[in-house]
Amino acid sequence: MGDLVLQLQGVVRRFGSGEATTTALDGVDLAVRQGEVTGLIGPDGAGKTTLMRLAAALLLPDEGHIEVLGVDAVAEPVAVQSRIGYMPQRFGLYEDLSVQENLDLYADLQGLPSARRAARYDELMHMTGLAPFRKRLAGKLSGGMKQKLGLACALLREPELLLLDEPTVGVDPVSRRELWQIVYRQVRDHGMSVLLSTAYLDEAERCDRVALLHQGRLLGIDCPAVFSEPLKGDCFVLEVPPGVSARRLQRDLQAQAAIADALVEGEHLRVVRWPDQPLPTDLLGAQGPALDFQPVTPRFEDAFIRLLRSPDEQPPQMPQLEPASADARDEVVIRADHVVRRFGDFVAVKGISFEVRQGEVFGLLGANGAGKSTTFRMLCGLLPASDGHLSVAGHDLRHAAAQARARIGYMAQKFSLYANLTVLQNLRFFAAAYGLHGKRQSERVDWALDNFELRPLARRNTGELSLGHKQRLAFAAALMHEPQILFLDEPTSGVDPIARREFWARTNALAEAGITVLVTTHFMEEANYCDRLVIMAEGEVLAEGTPREIREGERDPQHPVPSMEDAFIALVSRREAAA
Amino acid sequence: MNLPGRDSRRRLHGMVRKEWLQILRDPSSIAIAFVLPVVLLFLFGYGVSLDAKDIRLGLVIEHMDDQSRDLAGAFVRSRFFQPHYYRDIQPAQQALTERRLDGIIWLRNNFSRRLQQPGPAPIGVLVNGIDANQARITGGYIQGVWFGWLEKYARAQGHKLDAPVQLEQRVWFNPAVNSRYFLVPGLIAIIMTLIGSLLTSMVIAREWERGTMEAMMATPLRIPEVLAGKLIPYFVLGMFGMLLTVALALWLFQVPLHGSFATLFLASALFMLVALAMGLLISIVAKNQFVAGQIAIIVTFLPAFILSGFIFDIGSMPAPIQVITYLVPARYFVAIAQTLFLAGDIWPVILPNLGAMALMLLIFMAIIRRKANKRIA
Numbered sequence: 001m002g003d004l005v006l007q008l009q010g011v012v013r014r015f016g017s018g019e020a021t022t023t024a025l026d027g028v029d030l031a032v033r034q035g036e037v038t039g040l041i042g043p044d045g046a047g048k049t050t051l052m053r054l055a056a057a058l059l060l061p062d063e064g065h066i067e068v069l070g071v072d073a074v075a076e077p078v079a080v081q082s083r084i085g086y087m088p089q090r091f092g093l094y095e096d097l098s099v100q101e102n103l104d105l106y107a108d109l110q111g112l113p114s115a116r117r118a119a120r121y122d123e124l125m126h127m128t129g130l131a132p133f134r135k136r137l138a139g140k141l142s143g144g145m146k147q148k149l150g151l152a153c154a155l156l157r158e159p160e161l162l163l164l165d166e167p168t169v170g171v172d173p174v175s176r177r178e179l180w181q182i183v184y185r186q187v188r189d190h191g192m193s194v195l196l197s198t199a200y201l202d203e204a205e206r207c208d209r210v211a212l213l214h215q216g217r218l219l220g221i222d223c224p225a226v227f228s229e230p231l232k233g234d235c236f237v238l239e240v241p242p243g244v245s246a247r248r249l250q251r252d253l254q255a256q257a258a259i260a261d262a263l264v265e266g267e268h269l270r271v272v273r274w275p276d277q278p279l280p281t282d283l284l285g286a287q288g289p290a291l292d293f294q295p296v297t298p299r300f301e302d303a304f305i306r307l308l309r310s311p312d313e314q315p316p317q318m319p320q321l322e323p324a325s326a327d328a329r330d331e332v333v334i335r336a337d338h339v340v341r342r343f344g345d346f347v348a349v350k351g352i353s354f355e356v357r358q359g360e361v362f363g364l365l366g367a368n369g370a371g372k373s374t375t376f377r378m379l380c381g382l383l384p385a386s387d388g389h390l391s392v393a394g395h396d397l398r399h400a401a402a403q404a405r406a407r408i409g410y411m412a413q414k415f416s417l418y419a420n421l422t423v424l425q426n427l428r429f430f431a432a433a434y435g436l437h438g439k440r441q442s443e444r445v446d447w448a449l450d451n452f453e454l455r456p457l458a459r460r461n462t463g464e465l466s467l468g469h470k471q472r473l474a475f476a477a478a479l480m481h482e483p484q485i486l487f488l489d490e491p492t493s494g495v496d497p498i499a500r501r502e503f504w505a506r507t508n509a510l511a512e513a514g515i516t517v518l519v520t521t522h523f524m525e526e527a528n529y530c531d532r533l534v535i536m537a538e539g540e541v542l543a544e545g546t547p548r549e550i551r552e553g554e555r556d557p558q559h560p561v562p563s564m565e566d567a568f569i570a571l572v573s574r575r576e577a578a579a
Numbered sequence: 580m581n582l583p584g585r586d587s588r589r590r591l592h593g594m595v596r597k598e599w600l601q602i603l604r605d606p607s608s609i610a611i612a613f614v615l616p617v618v619l620l621f622l623f624g625y626g627v628s629l630d631a632k633d634i635r636l637g638l639v640i641e642h643m644d645d646q647s648r649d650l651a652g653a654f655v656r657s658r659f660f661q662p663h664y665y666r667d668i669q670p671a672q673q674a675l676t677e678r679r680l681d682g683i684i685w686l687r688n689n690f691s692r693r694l695q696q697p698g699p700a701p702i703g704v705l706v707n708g709i710d711a712n713q714a715r716i717t718g719g720y721i722q723g724v725w726f727g728w729l730e731k732y733a734r735a736q737g738h739k740l741d742a743p744v745q746l747e748q749r750v751w752f753n754p755a756v757n758s759r760y761f762l763v764p765g766l767i768a769i770i771m772t773l774i775g776s777l778l779t780s781m782v783i784a785r786e787w788e789r790g791t792m793e794a795m796m797a798t799p800l801r802i803p804e805v806l807a808g809k810l811i812p813y814f815v816l817g818m819f820g821m822l823l824t825v826a827l828a829l830w831l832f833q834v835p836l837h838g839s840f841a842t843l844f845l846a847s848a849l850f851m852l853v854a855l856a857m858g859l860l861i862s863i864v865a866k867n868q869f870v871a872g873q874i875a876i877i878v879t880f881l882p883a884f885i886l887s888g889f890i891f892d893i894g895s896m897p898a899p900i901q902v903i904t905y906l907v908p909a910r911y912f913v914a915i916a917q918t919l920f921l922a923g924d925i926w927p928v929i930l931p932n933l934g935a936m937a938l939m940l941l942i943f944m945a946i947i948r949r950k951a952n953k954r955i956a
Contacts, residue, residue, distance in 0.1 A: 056797045058955045077953055082799035092794020096604045097597065108593025109798040111586040153794075163797075 004067075005161045005193040006032035006055055011064035013050050024050040026216040027064070032161075032195050037187055038221075039207030040197040041304070043496025044467045046213040048197040049089065052165040055195065056086040069160055082111070085159030089166050091150030095139030099130055099149055102138050106153040124152040127182055143368045144175025151182060162186065164196040168203065172367030172537075173524060173565045174572055180206055201301040201497060202525075210300065212307070219307060224300040231272065231298035231306060234260075236279070238269040241289045247508040247529070249283075254505065256280050261305045263501070264528050267548060272302045274311045301497065308498055331358045333485060333516050334379065339388035341374050348374040350539040351388065356518060356532075358484075361511045363533030364520040365568070371539040372520040373413065376489050379518065380410050393485060409483035413490045415474035419463030423454055423473055426462055427480070434481035448476035452506075468499030475506065486510065488519040492526065504529050524565040535571055542571040590800055594808025601782075602812060611778050612816045616770045616824045623762045624832045634717050636660045637671040637680045642688035646732070650702075653728040654684065659720045675707055682706040682717045694732075760835070763828040764916035765889030767847065768909045769880070770824055774817040775854025776861065776879035777872065779809060783862035784871035796953050806951065810855050817851045828920075838919030842929065846919070849936050850912040854879070856943035857908070863950050883909035888917075911935045 008030040014023050024047045032038045040048050053059040054066055057077035066073040068080045093102055103124075107117055125131040128148035133141065138149060147167060154162060162183070168176045180203075186192040196207070204210045204224050211221040220227065240246045246264050253262040253269065258277035263270040271293060273279060281291045334356035341349040349371045356362040364372045377383040379392060381401030390397040395404035417426050427448050431441045449455045452472050457465065462473065471491060478486060488507070492500045500523075508529070511517055519530070527533050528547050535543045535550065543550050547564060554567035562570070602608040636654060640647050655662050663680065665671040674680045685703030687693075693701035704721055708714040786792040795805070825843065828834045836843070857879050865871035885891060886900070887909035893901055904910045911932040918928045 053793075053955065058793065058796055058953070060954055078799050078801060081797055081953075084797070086794065086797035088790050088793040088797070090790035092791050092797075094597065094601065094791055095789070096601055101597070101600060105593050105597045106794075106798065108589050108596075109795065109800050111589060111799060150794075 003034040004031050005034050005069055006030070006195060007065075007067040008051070008054070009065040011051075011054065011061045011066060013047075013054060013059065013061050023216050025054070025061075028213075028216070028218050030211055030218055030221060032193060033209070034193050035187060035191045036208040037183060037194045037196065037206070039204050039210045039224075040195060040213060041201065041204050041210055042197075042199075042213035043499075044199060045215075046496075047216045048213055049165055051213070052086075052163050052195070052197055055161075056084060056163055057081055058086075083159060084161045084163060085154035085157070086163045087150045087154040087165065087167060089169070091146050093138040093146060093150055093153070096137060098135050098137050099125075099141070100134045102149060102153060103156065107156050110157040112157045120156060124155060127185070128152050129178070144171050144178075147171050147175060147179060148182070151179060155186065158186075158190055158192070160193065162192055162194045162196075164194065166197050166199065168198060168200060172370075172522075172568075172572065174569050175367075176200075176203075177569070199496075201304055202299075204300040204304075212304070214308060227303040227307075228298035228300055230275075231302050233295065234273050234275060234306075235296050235298040235302050236271045236273075236293035237265070237296050238271055238291055238293050240267060240269060241284070241291070244284065244288075248512070251505060251508065252283055253280070254501075256283070257311070260309055260311070261302065261501070265525070270296075270302075272298075272306055274306075305497060305501075308496075332356070333358050333393055334362075334518065335389075335391045336375070336379070337389040339375070339378060339390055340386045341371075341378060341383065342386045348539055349378070349385075352534070352536070352539075352541045353388075354534050354541065354544055356516055358516050359511055359514045360531045361507060361517045361519065361529060363527055363530035364518070364536055365522070365524065365527050365533050365564075366520075366536035367522055369538075370536040372536055373489055374539075375536075376487055376518070376520060380408060380487055381405050406481075407483055408485045408487060409478035409481070410487045411474050411478040411489065411491055413493065415470050417462045417470060417474055417477070420461060422459050422461055423465070424449075424458040426473060427454075427477060430477040431480045436480065444480050444482075448480065452476040466499075467495050468502075471495050471499060471503060475503070479510075483515070485516045485518070488517065490520055490522070492521060492523060500526075524563070524568055527564045535568060537572055537575060540575075542575060543567075586799075587801070587804060590798075591804050591807055594800075594804060595811050598808060598812040602816060608778060608782070608816070612774055612820045613823060615773060616766075616820050617827065619766055619770065620763065620824060620827050620832070623766055624759055624827075632659060633661045634659055634681045634713075634720065635663065635679065636717075636721075637663050637665055637674060637683040639665045639668050639671045639683060639685045641666065641668075641686065642690070644691050646691045646694060647686045649732070650686065650725075650728050651684075653724050654721075657720070657724050660724075672705070675705060678707065678709075680707070681713065682721060684721065759832060760921060761917050762890070763824075763832055763834045764920040765887065765913045766828075767821055767824050767916055768850065768887060768889060768912045769883055770820050771817050771847065771851050771912075772854050772879050772883040772909060774813060774820050775851055776858040777875040778816075779813045779855055779858030780861035780865065780871040780875045781868050782813075783809060783859070784865055784868045787866040788868060793955055796955055800953075802948075802951050802953060806859060806947065809859065810852075813855055813858070814848075814851055817854070818848065821847045821851070834920060836920050837923040839924055842924055843916070843919050846912060846915045846929065846933060846936075849933060849940065850908065853908045853936050853940045853943065856940055856947060859947050859951075860943060863947065879909075882907040886910065887913040889913050905935075908936055908939050911939075 008028050011025055011028045012023065013025040014021050016022055028051065040051060042048050050059065054061055055068060055073070057068070057073040057080040060074060069083050071079045073080045094105070097105065103121055112120065125134060128151065130145060130149060130152065133145065138146060141149065151164070151167065167179055183194055183196070187194060198204070207224060209221060210224050210227065212219040212227070240249055246269065250262045250264050250269055253259050253271060258273050258280060259271060260274050261272040279293050281293065283291055332355050337353050338351045339349060339353070340347065340351050352375065364375060366372050374383065378385050378390060378397070381392070381397050381404055384398070392404040393407045397404055418429065421429065424445070427445045428441065431444050436444055449458055452475065454473060454476060457469060462470065465473065475491070492503055495503065504526070507517055507519070521527070530547060532544070532546050533550070534541045543553065545553070551562050551564060551567045554562050554570040556570070559566045638651050638654060640651060651662070654660050663674070668685055671680065671683045675683055683705040685705065687701070687703070690701050702725065704718070706714045706717050786795070829836060858875065861871055861874050861878065865874050883889065886904045886907045888904070889909070893904050893910065896904070915929050915932045918925050
C-alpha cells in the first residue's frame with residue numbers, strides 16, 4: 001500500500017445560509033493513494049466538484065481536516081497549489097489566447113523554469129497531438145482538443161497530484177480514450193497520483209480505485225471489482241426472442257420484484273437481479289418462449305445501480321396513454337432534405353437528410369459541437385435553415401412554422417423551467433402557454449402530476465429540485481398539449497443513471513402510444529434505446545440506421561461484436577483518415 | 580534553484596502579458612479605451628453645449644417707427660438671437676406655445692410714446708420657461724440687449740440713464756463663457772472611470788464566468804500578484820485613454836491648459852488608481868459580467884457623471900446631495916482637472932483634492948486586501 005497523497009477526514013461543506021443551506025459534503029472520509037488513479041464517481045449534485053475544489057485548496061471546509069501531499073490545505077493553500085495540477089470542469093483555458101500562449105501563461109504561473117520549457121512543451125504537444133495547432137486560438141479548438149490542452153496546462157510542471165474535475169463530459173469517445181491514455185502514461189512514467197471525477201460509469205472500470213459519492217456521502221472506496229464482487233451470479237444477458245419488442249420486454253422485466261435492473265444493450269437485455277431471487281423465465285407466458293438468462297461477469301455500473309436502488313422501491317409510474325393504431329405507423333412525420341445551416345462563415349450543419357416515421361424513437365448521436373442542437377432548433381422552427389427543405393407533421397417549416405410548432409413538444413437542454421415557481425405553478429404556466437384553460441387545464445395538470453410522480457413535489461420550488469426531478473418536470477411540461485412529436489435535446493446530460501433509466505422507460509411508453517420522439521444524446525450506450533438513429537460529426541451525418549445496422553457496419557477483426565462506442569470511433573477515424 | 584522572488588516576478592510577468600494579449604484581441608477593450616473617448620469628446624465638444632445660441636426670438640412690433648426699428652435692430656445684431664417678425668401678439672404667442680419660439684419681445688403701438696414718459700418698462704418680454712436653464716439665459720441676454728440699447732438711446736437723447744447701479748460684469752478663467760472649456764476636462768474623469776471601474780470589473784467577472792479564474796487560483800499564484808496583474812495593464816490602458824483625451828482637448832478643441840502637464844499627469848495617475856480600486860472591489864462582489872456592469876455603472880459611472888461637478892454645479896445641489904458628492908472620487912479629480920485647465924497650478928485647490936483621493940485609495944486598497952483571498956466561494 002502506497003503513501004497517501006490526499007486525505008479528507010470528516011469533511012463537511014455547506015453552501016448558502018439559513019433555510020437555503022445545502023450540504024454539499026456531509027462528513028466525508030477519503031484517502032487517495034500515491035501512484036494510483038482514483039475515480040470519484042457519483043451523479044450530478046453528489047458533491048464531486050466541491051470535493052475537487054476542497055482538494056485544490058480553493059474552498060474551505062466547514063468541518064474536518066484536509067491534507068494534500070502531507071500539507072494542511074486549510075493552513076497552507078499556496079504550498080498545496082504549488083505541487084498539484086488542477087483542471088476545472090471547463091478546462092480553464094483562455095479562449096482568446098493561442099495554444100502556445102495558454103501554455104506560456106500556465107508555465108509562468110506554475111513557475112516552470114525557462115530552461116525546461118521547450119522540451120516539456122514538445123513532449124506535451126506531441127502526447128496530446130496538438131503540435132500542429134500551437135498558433136491556433138484555444139477558442140477555435142474542438143471540445144476534445146480543448147480538453148487535451150487543459151490537461152497539458154495542468155501537467156506542465158509534472159504535479160505530484162493531478163485533480164481532474166469531470167474531464168470527459170460532453171467530449172467525443174475518441175478524445176475520451178486519448179485522455180485516459182495520457183493520464184495513465186503520467187502515472188506509469190512519473191508515478192503521478194490522479195483523482196478524477198466522472199459521471200460516466202464505464203470510466204469507473206478504468207480506475208485503480210473508485211470512490212462512490214452520493215448525496216454528499218461517501219458510499220465506499222475500493223477497486224471497481226470489489227464493488228461488483230457481491231453481484232457475482234446475479235448478472236445476466238438475455239437474448240431477446242424473435243418477434244418480441246426489446247423495449248417492452250425490458251419494461252416488463254423491470255416491473256418484476258426480483259429484478260434490480262434491466263437494460264437494453266444491442267440485441268440483448270442486461271439483467272441484474274436482487275440477491276437470492278428467482279429469475280422470471282416464464283415472463284412471456286405459458287405459450288411464449290422461455291427466457292434464456294446467461295450469466296455474465298458483473299460490471300461496476302451493475303453494482304452502482306443496485307447500491308443506489310432498494311428492493312422495496314416501486315417501479316416508476318409510466319404515462320397512461322391510448323395506444324396508437326397500427327396503420328399510422330409507417331407515415332413519415334419528419335423529413336429533412338439536404339438541410340444546411342450557416343452562421344457567418346461557419347457551417348454548423350452541412351446538408352443532412354433523414355426521415356422519421358410516426359411512433360419512432362429517433363436519435364441524433366454525436367459529441368458536443370457536432371451540430372445536433374442546431375439541427376434540433378431548425379426542426380422546432382426556432383431557427384430557419386440556410387438551405388434545404390424541412391417538414392414536420394406535414395407542414396413546411398419555411399411557411400408554416402407556427403402550425404408545426406403547435407403539434408410538437410420541446411424540451412430544451414437546460415430544461416427552461418422557472419426556478420422560483422413551484423412545480424404546480426410551472427405546470428400551470430406551460431399549460432396556459434399552450435392555450436389550455438379551465439377544466440382542460442386542470443385535467444392536464446393532474447395528469448402530469450400523477451403520471452410523472454410529481455404530486456409529492458407539487459408545492460416545492462423548482463429551483464430546489466434535483467436534476468432528475470427537474471428533468472421529469474420538464475418532460476411533463478413538454479407533454480401538456482398532447483403533442484404528436486416530442487423533441488428532447490440532451491435530456492439525460494448530467495442526470496444520474498437511475499433517473500436516466502426512468503427517463504428512457506417513459507420515452508418508450510410514449511413511443512408505444514404512437515408519439516414520435518426525437519432525441520439528441522452524447523451517451524453512446526443510449527443509442528441502443530432508439531429505433532433508428534443518425535451519427536453526426538462536424539455537421540455531417542456519418543451513418544444512419546437501426547442501432548444494430550450501425551454497429552454491424554463497423555464489425556472488424558479487432559471488434560467482432562462492436563459496441564456503439566466502437567462503431568462511433570471507427571466512423572469518426574475513417575472520416576478523419578479520408579479528410 | 581528557483582528563488583521565490585524570481586518565481587513571483589515570472590508569475591506577474593505571465594499575468595500582465597496575458598492581460599495585454601487579451602486587451603489587444605478584445606475589440607470591446609479597445610473601444611472603451613480609445614474609441615469611446617473620441618466619441619464622448621466629439622459629443623460634448625460639438626454636440627452638447629450649455630451656452631444659449633441662436634435663440635429663436637419673436638419680435639412683435641405693432642407700430643413701426645424709428646425707435647422700435649432701432650431696438651429691433653439691436654436684437655438682430657446680437658449673435659445670440661435668431662429673430663422672427665410679427666405684427667400681432669396672437670400669432671407670436673401661438674408660436675411660443677408650439678415651441679417654435681424661445682421668447683417674445685412685444686413692442687406695443689404706444690412704445691415710442693411710453694419711452695418718453697416715466698413709469699414701468701414699456702416693452703413686454705415672454706420667455707418659454709419649460710427649460711428653466713435656457714429661459715434664465717434667454718432672459719439675461721434680452722435684458723443685456725435692452726439695457727445696452729436703452730443706455731445708447733439715453734445718451735443720444737442727451738441725458739444719462741437714471742439707473743441706480745451700473746453693473747460691469749467680467750468673467751475670469753473662461754472669458755468667453757465657453758462651456759466646452761469646463762466640460763472637456765471633466766470628460767477625462769468619465770473616461771478614466773469607464774476604463775478603471777467598468778472595464779476592469781467586467782474583465783474579472785468574465786474570468787469567473789469562463790472558469791479561468793478557478794484554474795488560475797489553483798496555481799501557486801498569490802493574491803498580490805493577481806491584483807497587480809490586473810492593475811498594471813489597465814492602469815497603462817487608462818493613462819493612454821487620458822493622454823488621448825488631453826491631446827484631443829488641446830489640439831482639436833483648443834481648450835487651454837493653464838496648469839502644468841506634470842501636475843495633470845500626476846493627478847490623473849492617482850485618480851486612475853482609485854478607479855481601478857473600485858473596479859477590483861466590484862469584482863470581489865460580482866462574479867458575472869452583467870451584475871459587474873450594472874454595479875459599475877450605478878456606483879462609479881453615474882456618480883462621476885452627475886455628482887462630480889462635471890456638468891452640474893455641486894454648490895447648487897441640495898445639502899444632503901452635496902454631502903454624498905464627497906464620497907464620489909471623481910468629484911476631487913474634476914475639481915483638479917478644471918482648475919488645471921482653466922486656472923493653473925493653484926495648489927490650495929489641488930492639494931486637498933489630491934489628499935482626498937489618496938485617502939480613498941488607501942481605504943479601498945485596505946478593503947481589497949482584507950476581502951480578496953484565493954478561496955473561490
